[in-house]
Amino acid sequence: MATKKPKAPKVELLDPETSMTAFDSKAARDASGLNQSLFWKRVFVTQSGGSRYENERNVPRSVRALLVIAYGTDEQAKAMFDHLRAPAKEVVEV
Helix, strand or coil: CCCCCCCCCCEEEEECCCCEEEECHHHHHHHHCCCHHHHHHCCCCCHHHHHHHHCCCCCCHHHHHHHHHHHCCHHHHHHHHHHHHCCCCCCCCC
């Protein structure tokens, strides 16, 4: 019997220059059917840290990028991966 693949949550890349993402981690976790421990462990976050993130705490950009790669659609994960692999632009201090 084939298992049905859970639907990936909507992920919007807001600003690829800074890897800013809007990602509903709670919705992604619910869609995946995983408990907090298993869901957050895949992106190197403790269960308690993930719980805080799910309850409106600020999620660091690096964690948001990992969430997109781990739980976004293939297209979203590829876009994030390509962004992360792109050559760095020169930073000008002001």
